Amino acid sequence: MSVQQRRERERAVRHELIVRTARELAESEGWDAITTRRLSERIEYSQPVLYSHFAGKDAIVAAVAEQGFAELAAARAAAGTAKEAVVAAIHTYLAFAEANPALYDAMFVLGTDLPFAQATTPAPLLAAFGQLHDVLAPLAGDRDSGVFTEVWWSTMHGLVTLARGGRIPAGGQEQRVAILVYQLTGTPP
């Protein structure tokens, strides 16, 4: 039985190698540059090996995305007052997106058929949304805190994607965050 265990261990290592390599490659050259051939070359295996681990390229992207959900959930910022918590959460979110653009795309832009807000939604994703909810809920007033969170998440997501696509100047995010905080808390940051 030990043989099989070793093999499963080796498979798991290679599985992780594929995900890590895909992420590194995407982060350095963008998802468009990720082809199964280049990826297989990087991990020093042939193409079909990828398909013994994943159903297809989309599944690899999804695996990278899931890593991202876990990391985003883990990037919990230190919380002081309610307002400080909101400011910290916003900066954490935007910094995460800026530091890991390809990862962010895998999570929130690509693969529009991920199971979100469903029974099969990945736990780390629920955790990440839950953290944002916890921080924003105190500011919701008499409005539904879940919908309230969705709206402000949309704002942050819009800021990230519009800035990344060059639709709004990439440089002015601080000013926008200031307005965001003002709008949320009623006072400047």
Add this chain to the structure above:
Amino acid sequence: MSVQQRRERERAVRHELIVRTARELAESEGWDAITTRRLSERIEYSQPVLYSHFAGKDAIVAAVAEQGFAELAAARAAAGTAKEAVVAAIHTYLAFAEANPALYDAMFVLGTDLPFAQATTPAPLLAAFGQLHDVLAPLAGDRDSGVFTEVWWSTMHGLVTLARGGRIPAGGQEQRVAILVYQLTGTPP
């Protein structure tokens, strides 16, 4: 000289045919289903004809996007009070995105190398942003109205893309708009 004029006219007609067909095809089957072969078959010309009109597939998408900018700018809503104008603008924007998902993607999601907020930015795009700015500026208070507009545009864009990707339930947009209006104007819609 008349011959050349007729030819230019025919070229313009075919140019418009390509853009219109690409848009229809994208709207009915999604941009992923748009290939140069399928597109050329639809217009009943061979593939290379496309390249005599456009530098490549991206340029065709960009041409479709530019149509969208013009239409969005033309979809100016009737304005009453400042608040009514804001509510109308939000609904106009979201309705536009919902009615023309592929067009919206061409405008704001695909082709991240479009010239936005630059000297070469298409005039209809500036017009569309300017209209949004005119509506939102009265609510900006002491904050920069341009940045203020960018933030709320980001919110709407986030609502559109997250809902389209299934990240937030597609059904609850009305509730989110209500919160959006409340947050902007201080009173429920």
Add this chain to the structure above:
DNA sequence: CCATGAATCCTAGCATCGCTAGATATTCGA
């Protein structure tokens, strides 16, 4: 009215893509 030159368009092909079938090499148990 015809031949010539240019403009126009299409056939055929290239490199690359995601993915897969069948052959080959490797490894383990008896």
Add this chain to the structure above:
DNA sequence: TCGAATATCTAGCGATGCTAGGATTCATGG
């Protein structure tokens, strides 16, 4: 040490965006 099962690779399929070069059409000058 040998046979069987497992693991991996080579080779290839259909489809992609895009392009070169030949064929066809067409206006024009004699």
